[in-house]
Amino acid sequence: MRNAKWWTVAAHEFGIHVRRKGFIAATLGVPLLFAVGFGLIVLFMARGETPKGVGYIDQSGITSAQPDRVVITDTLQLDVPLIRYTDEAAARADTEAERIDGYVVIPADYLATGSLRAVSDDLPSVSKDALRTFLRRTLAANNQSAASPRLSRVITEVRSRTPDGAREATRAQGVLLFFTPYLFSMFFFIGIFTSSSYLMTALVEEKENRVMEILATSIKPFSLMAGKIFGLGLLGLTQITIWTAAAFGMFSLAKLRFPDMAGLSLPSEVVLIAVVMFIPAYLLVAASLSTIGAAVSAVQEGQQLSGIVSVLMISPVWFLTSIINNPHSVLAVFTSIFPFTAPIVMMQRVAITTVPAWQILLAWIVQVGAAIGMMWIAGRVLRFGMLRYGKRLTVRELGQALRG
Amino acid sequence: MNKTISIARTEFLKHLQKPTFWLTLLGVPILLVVVSLLGNAGDPGSSQAIPGLATPDQIAAEIKAGKPQVGFVDQSGLVPGIPASFPAETAALYRQYASIDEAQAALANEEIPGFYIIPADYLTKGELVRYSPQFNPFGGALQESLIEIVIATNLLDSQDxxxxxxxxxxxxxxxxxxxNPPVNSAEVQNESVRQEAAFALGTGFALLLYISIFMSASLLLQALIEEKENRVIEVVLSSVSPRHLLQGKIAGLGLLGLFQVSVWLAIAGGALVGGSKIMATLSAIKVTPLVWALALVCFILGYLIYASLMAGIGAIANTMRESSQLTVIVVLPIIIPLMFLSVIITQPNGTLSQVLTYVPLTAPIVLVMRAAISAIPLWQVGVSLLGMVATVILLQILAARIFKANTLLSGAKPSLGGFVRALRG
Known part of the structure; x- marks a missing residue:
């Protein structure tokens, strides 16, 4: 009987939210937005600027073997001519007339000091890159030995191995290892928080419009909460599954399209951690937000307090660099076990290093324990605060609620 | 007019007295400080130096700490050792091992953070193998640049x-x-340093404006909805006209947002003076008072634009839940500059940056970013500001139409049809 009731609540919550335009738009719109946004970024990076060319005045003699006009074509097929000038006045005049973007003076002591002086009001980034490529090729060509071709690209690939040689990753695979947890973290965060904030607003709203009073006559507070958490959790899971599928689809497409990516594979251990961690993480956040929802009297207050939970969860992203540099530091180990930060940090650590099994197990147990504890607290607070209006629970009352 | 002012004052003071406001106001900076302290504690100094370009202090400190930065094993015969042209302190950063086993032992003893193998077929392929306890694709940058320069030097005839x-x-x-005008070249910063500063500064300004504009505008929306939900608005409307109510709320909450941002800026300023590293980076670009003035103007205009939009939403939505769906549509344009942050910063005068400067919904953020990190033509500033002012006036007229008593009082569900009807008046 009791089971049936929470099931009804869950089915109801899932049913109304999954059909909402906002949910559908977010679920389908986010991947679309990502794809379009990414495409536009690439497009603008490639075609956002129209370089006219860069002039140069060589006082060091390093370019004496080069023709007077060299066209550098970058990876995105944009041509940048490099034009030799013999005196600065001519180059300045051409820059002022906007025939070239600017010019650079290579001083006589360039090889010793490395300093270059450019004059331009707005040197496009493509032109800077072209100048770099040009100088590098020139300097490599000036070297006469058999090894010269290698000098234009000294390192083409680095295969990283763990000390025991058990795992190997190319650069591209390494980048993938780095970004997969990052992407999952975003999915996680958005998915968990959409469903949890639905949960909180639903609770507060039902309190505000007195629906809660009717519900309270026929269902126990804990079943009500469990039903809501379950239904909305399923909602979040649906959303994340669709996003993951979309990301995987795009990745597979890219793999077909670019042969360079053929050797890449998604790190399965990261995906596994994500799956295992999602459910307790969601329950924890959902229960925390239910507690807040039950304790406050207005949606506005609830949102401010829930901000703290979201900040706590997203905080690992801020010191991600530190965790990556030092995946076994105290900070990294602590945040990968601390319940709110664990999912994101643990995924990151598993991706880039070998995490001892006991840490993973401990993190999971702590996570599950915290979720259960928080559910219990939420149930207590809900029972105490669900019918209180106009006034949020004080800390003392919260204490009373917990003691029962 | 008196009523507008009194509403503004009430709204301002009401929020000022809420503990949650102070919690956000002081909590966010405290949290950021704690996080950055924690973050730096585990950070062994992420210097991306290249020998010869790194500061001597840095290298000296690393050698004093007794830490060679990289080990390597040469199987190609191309790198017999560290060329004589290397400065002694740079040469001390390397450990060459005769075999992989020796290097493995050194790695196990933590004598080196990692080592590279230069395989026999290196010259044709250019591939290296790296052994290190972590896979981090970005963390090995310093080690890799050290290895790169030792190989490159050995490949040169001159070994220089x-x-x-x-x-x-x-x-x-x-x-x-x-x-123009010609400047003292000693005052010009290295392009790479300037680019780094541009990134920090551009991101900083973008976030500052985004948070302040959006937060104040959302406060307005929340305040409206709250009063609609608990019917206070019905009482208020019996003595104030909807237009005065709207203007009063916009003014009061705008001031509140400005106050909050000023406090944050003051704290940030204090913290940055303390943290000399960030300050040194940022000082590569001088933020003139003119830019700050422009930022203030852009905040006010941006806030007025988004506050008018939010007021429109607040007028037709009845509950927080309804309004949050509509808010998403309004938020999208203000997120665009954040999405294209890197494009705008690397190409401050590119096509995208220019277009976004003229679109009033994105202009407040993009204009300030561009002004802060590059020289922006004056006429573009003028056109952008005019566009924003025109949008503010237009939106205020529209918002006043929607914001009528009958819209505010009716409990109808928000719909496109209702929205158009409200606009027609």
Whole structure:
């Protein structure tokens, strides 16, 4: 009987939210937005600027073997001519007339000091890159030995191995290892928080419009909460599954399209951690937000307090660099076990290093324990605060609620 | 007019007295400080130095700590050792091992953070193998640049490390001077340093404006909805006209947002003076008072634009839940500059940056970013500001139409049809 009731609540919550335009738009719109946004970024990076060319005045003699006009074509097929000038006045005049973007003076002591002086009001980034490529090729060509071709690209690939040689990753695979947890973290965060904030607003709203009073006559507070958490959790899971599928689809497409990516594979251990961690993480956040929802009297207050939970969860992203540099530091180990930060940090650590099994197990147990504890607290607070209006629970009352 | 002012004052003071407001106001900076302290504690100094370009202090400190930065094993015969042209302190950063086993042992003893193998087929393929306890694709940058320069120097006829340095990073010492007016070249910063500062500064300004504009506008929306939900608005409307109510709320909450941002800026300013590293980076670009003035103007205009939009939403939505769906549509344009942050910063005068400067919904953020990190033509500033002012006036007229008593009082569900009806008046 009791089971049936929470099931009804869950089915109801899932049913109304999954059909909402906002949910559908977010679920389908986010991947679309990502794809379009990414495409536009690439497009603008490639075609956002129209370089006219860069002039140069060589006082060091390093370019004496080069023709007077060299066209550098970058990876995105944009041509940048490099034009030799013999005196600065001519180059300045051409820059002022906007025939070239600017010019650079290579001083006589360039090889010793490395300093270059450019004059331009707005040197496009493509032109800077072209100048770099040009100088590098020139300097490599000036070297006469058999090894010269290698000098234009000294390192083409680095295969990283763990000390025991058990795992190997190319650069591209390494980048993938780095970004997969990052992407999952975003999915996680958005998915968990959409469903949890639905949960909180639903609770507060039902309190505000007195629906809660009717519900309270026929269902126990804990079943009500469990039903809501379950239904909305399923909602979040649906959303994340669709996003993951979309990301995987795009990745597979890219793999077909670019042969360079053929050797890449998604790190399965990261995906596994994500799956295992999602459910307790969601329950924890959902229960925390239910507690807040039950304790406050207005949606506005609830949102401010829930901000703290979201900040706590997203905080690992801020010191991600530190965790990556030092995946076994105290900070990294602590945040990968601390319940709110664990999912994101643990995924990151598993991706880039070998995490001892006991840490993973401990993190999971702590996570599950915290979720259960928080559910219990939420149930207590809900029972105490669900019918209180106009006034949020004080800390003392919260204490009373917990003691029962 | 008196009523507008009194509403503004009430709204301002009401929020000022809420503990949650102070919690956000002081909590966010405290949290950021704690996080950055924690973050730096585990950070062994992420210097991305290239030998010869790194500060001597840095290298000296690392050697004093007794830490060679990289080990390597040469199987190709191309790198017999560290060329004589290397400065002694740079040469001390390397450990060469005769075999992989020896290097493995050194790695296990933590004598080196990692080591590279230069395979026999290196010259044809250019591939290296790296052994290290972590896979981090970005963390090995310093080690990799050390290995790169030792290989490059050995491949050169001259075995000259200075030549190798120029070859690997030919534009590391590039300084770009403006065409007019001529400046003292000693004052011009290295292009790479400037770019780094531009990134920090551009992101900072974008976030500052985004948070302040959006937060104040959302406060307005929340305040409206709250009063609608608990019917206070019905009482208020019996003595104030909807237009005065709207203007009063916009003014009061705008001031509140400005106050909050000023406090944050003051704290940030204090913290930055303390943290000299960030300050040194940021000082590569001078933020003139004119830019700050522009930022203030853009905040006010941006806030007015988004507050009018939010007021429109607040007028037709009845509950927080309904309004949050509509808010998403309004938020999208203000997120665009954040999405294209890197494009705007690397190409401050590119096509995208220019277009976004003229679109009033994105202009407040993009205009300030561009003004802060590059020289922006004056006429573009003028056109952008005019566009924003025109939008503010237009939106205020529209919002006043929607914001009528009958809209505010009716409990109808928000719909496109209802929205159009409200606009027609």
């Amino acid at each position: 490390v200075l030549y190798a340095r120029a070859l690997l990073e030919p534009t590391a010492g590039l300084k770009v001077e403006a065409l």
